[in-house]
Amino acid sequence: MLEPLVRAALIEDLGRAGDLTSDAIVPKDRHATTVLSARQAGTVAGLDLAMLAFRLIDQNVDMNVHRADGSQVAQGESIASVTGPARAILTAERTALNFLSHLSGIATATASIVDAIRGHKAKVVCTRKTTPGLRAIEKYAVRAGGGSNHRFGLDDAILIKDNHIAIAGGIRPAIERARSSVGHLVKIEVEVDTLAQLEEALAFAPDAVLLDNMPVDELRHAVAVVAGRAITEASGRITPATAPAIATTGVDLISIGWLTHSAPILDIGLDYREL
Structure with missing residues (x-):
């Protein structure tokens, strides 16, 4: 159920010509290490969708989860690290963050009522x-x-x-x-x-x-x-x-x-x- 949602979101973002910015600026063989960080306190949800966004662009991207879905995170806390081909990470970044931020927002709001x-x-x-x-x-x-x-x-x-x-x-x-x-x-x-x-x-x-x-x-x-x-x-x-x-x-x-x-x-x- 998850893959079609993420794939459709990526296709929407990539359009007809792909990521013009990353492809032009970032060398094809460049690798990078990045961290998904909470800019505010809340409850995490949606890591599987974020991981799919990166992996559907390039299966060589790895994500190491530090705080699983359902975890409470403090402002500035690391949620996961993402490593692999830099182009793929940059291309999938917004789609991954859209899913992760949206679902984490719902989880955070729910936790406030609970x-x-x-x-x-x-x-x-x-x-x-x-x-x-x-x-x-x-x-x-x-x-x-x-x-x-x-x-x-x-x-x-x-x-x-x-x-x-x-x-x-x-x-x-x-x-x-x-x-x-x-x-x-x-x-x-x-x-x-x-x-x-x-x-x-x-x-x-x-x-x-x-x-x-x-x-x-x-x-x-x-x-x-x-x-x-x-x-x-x-x-x-x-x-x-x-x-x-x-x-x-x-x-x-x-x-x-x-x-x-x-x-x-x-x-x-x-x-x-x-x-």
Whole structure:
């Protein structure tokens, strides 16, 4: 799954004529030693993609990992060293850093929420709000940051949202039709906005309920109403500042879309080292 993503990114960057700059300036037989360094503190993710970027340009490039995916790194800390043909290293540099910085940013953002709710049972999960084509690796980065994954796609489970309910004519027909159309191993989750909707949904025994944009006090009440009859998931504009209060309500899951669609990159650089 990884190689086509990296290969496509390299092709996008190389275009029709390749790396004009490196090919013109760097002798073909020149070797170099470089270091991938964290320019800020964070959590690492995406080293396999970075390595692929270098190796797809030239298999003689070697990468020695100092801090594995999921590791916490300090500002200025070395993540990995990259050695081999200098042209190949320079040509693949931006593609490698794009993947590594992006995924490390997601892992770092996830870790910030995980740390904020430490001591509570709630798990941090991502959503399907991902960059088209990059879902698998973005969800991997969430796991590297200590989080868990929600659905990977529409075929994983049934999630009945407000528009489904509106078009189906209500919560009851939506759940009944869903249950009659899928096998016994497929989970059914229902999104509810109010306590009244929650009571209605629970009457039809969904596997999970998504408690959308509820204030903390209402969320706590909702968890008490569910009383273990379904998995409870809190969602809606959750940040590291608001997550601790939400976790105290006893919800099982806290889902956050911005982890994958808006997390800032972790600033990582590639630095040349004189031999």
